[in-house]
Amino acid sequence: MPNIDQITTTLSAKLVLILDSDPEIISSIPISDVKEELFEIGIDPQPLVGAIGLSGQSVKDSDLQTTADVSWETKELLRAANEEVFEDGVDNELTKGLASLFERYNDGLINELTYLLLYKEINEEIASEILRWLGRLDDPSSQHDRLFLLEECLRNSSTRIRDAASVGLASLDDAHAIPFLQQAIQQEQCVELREDMEQVLAQLEATRRCHSS
Amino acid sequence: MPSIEPNVKEAIESTNWEDIIPRLVLFARARLYQAGWRGKSVGLPNQTFKEPGDYVHEAIKSFLDGDWKWDPNRVSLFKFLCGVISSLISDDVNNRSEVKSLDVSIDEISSQEDSDRWQLDSQSSGLDFAIQREEILNRLRNDPLASRIAELILDSGLYKSSELAYALGIGVEQVHNAKRRMRRALTTWRREHKVQ
Numbered sequence: 121m122p123n124i125d126q127i128t129t130t131l132s133a134k135l136v137l138i139l140d141s142d143p144e145i146i147s148s149i150p151i152s153d154v155k156e157e158l159f160e161i162g163i164d165p166q167p168l169v170g171a172i173g174l175s176g177q178s179v180k181d182s183d184l185q186t187t188a189d190v191s192w193e194t195k196e197l198l199r200a201a202n203e204e205v206f207e208d209g210v211d212n213e214l215t216k217g218l219a220s221l222f223e224r225y226n227d228g229l230i231n232e233l234t235y236l237l238l239y240k241e242i243n244e245e246i247a248s249e250i251l252r253w254l255g256r257l258d259d260p261s262s263q264h265d266r267l268f269l270l271e272e273c274l275r276n277s278s279t280r281i282r283d284a285a286s287v288g289l290a291s292l293d294d295a296h297a298i299p300f301l302q303q304a305i306q307q308e309q310c311v312e313l314r315e316d317m318e319q320v321l322a323q324l325e326a327t328r329r330c331h332s333s
Numbered sequence: 334m335p336s337i338e339p340n341v342k343e344a345i346e347s348t349n350w351e352d353i354i355p356r357l358v359l360f361a362r363a364r365l366y367q368a369g370w371r372g373k374s375v376g377l378p379n380q381t382f383k384e385p386g387d388y389v390h391e392a393i394k395s396f397l398d399g400d401w402k403w404d405p406n407r408v409s410l411f412k413f414l415c416g417v418i419s420s421l422i423s424d425d426v427n428n429r430s431e432v433k434s435l436d437v438s439i440d441e442i443s444s445q446e447d448s449d450r451w452q453l454d455s456q457s458s459g460l461d462f463a464i465q466r467e468e469i470l471n472r473l474r475n476d477p478l479a480s481r482i483a484e485l486i487l488d489s490g491l492y493k494s495s496e497l498a499y500a501l502g503i504g505v506e507q508v509h510n511a512k513r514r515m516r517r518a519l520t521t522w523r524r525e526h527k528v529q
Contacts, residue, residue, distance in 0.1 A: 131465035132472075132519045135483060138492050139516045140363030143415040144509045146356045153520070154355045161362075165355040168386050227510075235514045238476045239521075264507055268478065 148231075150191065190228040193221055194236065201246045214246065215253045222257065230254075230262045234269045247273075248284035255288025267294055274304040283313050290320040295328035344405040345397075353411050354389060361385035361418050367492075368426045383425070392417040472522055479515040482508065 139145050146154075158165055201214040221229045233250055236242055242250075251273055254266045270292065273285035282304065289297045301321045308314040362385040392414050395401060403413045466487055473480040481501065485491045491500055494508040501508070 131462070131487075132469055132523055134366075135469065135486065136516055136519050136523075137363045137366045138486055139512050140359055141367045141492065142494060142509075142512065143360060143412045144494065145512050145516055146360050146363075146415075147409075147411055148509075148513050149356070149359075149516070151352050151355065154359055157520070158355055158358060163358055163362075163384075163386060165358050165386065165389075168358070168390055169351055169354050227506075231510050231513060234510070235517055238514065239518050264504060265510060268507065272475075272477065 190221065190225040190232050194229065194232045197221065198236070198242065198246055201249070202243060206245060206249050212249070214249055218250065218253050222259070226259075227262055227265065230265045230269075234265065237269060237273065244278050244280045247278075248280050251281065251284040251288045252291070255291030263292070263294065267292060267296055271297055271300040274300055279310050279313055282308070283316065286313070286317050286320050290323055293324065293327050295324050295331065298324050298328065340405055341403060344410060348410055353414070354393075356411065357389040357392070357414055357418060358385050360415050361388040361422070364388075364419055364422050368422060388418050388421050389414075391421055469519070472518060473515060476511070476514055476518070478503075478507070478511040479518070482511050483515060 155165070197214065197217040200217075204212055204214055206212055206214070218229070225232075233254065237247055237250065251270060255270060257266065266288075270285045270288040273281055274289075276282050276285065286301070286304070289301065298321065301317055301324065305314055305317045305321065308317060365385060365388075396403065396414065396417060401413075401417050403410065408416075469483055469487075470480050473483055478501075482497055485497055485500060489500075491497055494505050494512065498505045498508045
């Protein structure tokens with residue numbers, strides 16, 4: 121029987137191929153990653169560009185996202201934020217930087233932050249600041265994705281992050297989060313945070329009543 | 334280049350082909366694989382098997398020759414060419430699956446180019462699949478939406494974003510975003526394993 125690393129890699133490779141059959145997914149992969157993956161499987165696309173007689177131009181296909189840029193810039197911003205001291209309710213370099221990145225990348229930034237918060241270890245204080253910022257952000261088009269991330273972060277193992285997610289949800293004021301908050305309250309061990317969550321829940325229930333009346 | 338609309342010409346000229354072509358190759362590779370994975374066989378002997386790059390070449394050439402009409406106002410050139418590639422592969426799959434004596438699956442073809450990666454496809458037992466599946470879901474455990482989508486792809490064969498969105502009762506864009514995270518998580522994971 122093959123070892124577990126081998127077989128898992130195999131099925132994950134299949135799954136990646138299945139995902140790659142969707143142009144929406146392929147178009148969002150950083151081009152450096154695309155080239156690296158092709159190189160790994162022994163394909164060099166460069167001769168193809170030459171064979172077809174097309175030279176690369178500076179303008180990008182409008183559909184291709186600049187994922188590499190947003191990834192790099194977000195990482196740089198978070199790295200710089202390690203030096204920062206955050207104060208409640210006061211704008212800081214991190215939130216200013218996030219606002220600036222959002223102006224340029226919109227959903228690209230939200231996707232990047234979602235990936236980093238769900239899959240990577242981020243300093244708790246920085247993660248909390250990001251979650252509070254996501255809650256405050258006034259942008260209806262990214263509401264679903266921000267809501268999703270904040271709801272998921274209610275289950276985080278860090279009390280601080282759960283607290284920030286709850287604050288973010290209060291700012292977002294979307295009744296969709298009610299069942300997620302109810303579940304989080306049931307499981308919350310920290311009494312103070314549980315009480316805060318109950319206040320947020322009461323606010324969202326009031327919002328729901330307001331919308332339904 | 335044949336006579337084409339000025340706006341199409343302008344769009345072609347302003348396209349970054351060095352960016353698009355590698356993506357198209359990756360897409361063609363995935364579609365070729367998928368043609369086998371969905372239960373159809375390409376049914377070609379190795380000597381006549383077309384590489385992903387061949388399909389990209391054929392798609393772009395035939396597009397530039399005016400065989401395919403593209404409306405830049407409706408769809409991006411990248412997506413349009415993905416559609417052309419899909420169509421070319423689909424034609425080949427449908428035509429060649431009739432040649433039963435030459436029935437070679439995509440997995441078997443792939444195993445010859447990368448035996449480590451693909452050999453298990455034909456040999457793995459249900460238990461192997463279950464172990465692999467659990468490992469993948471474990472990797473995605475902090476991202477329940479991506480995890481659920483992976484389950485649907487692996488268990489139910491649903492893979493189109495619209496189908497997944499319907500099954501999950503969410504928007505298509507949410508599915509796209511979750512798929513993007515999943516892909517990134519899985520490729521990062523595979524690279525880490527390789528390094529180890």
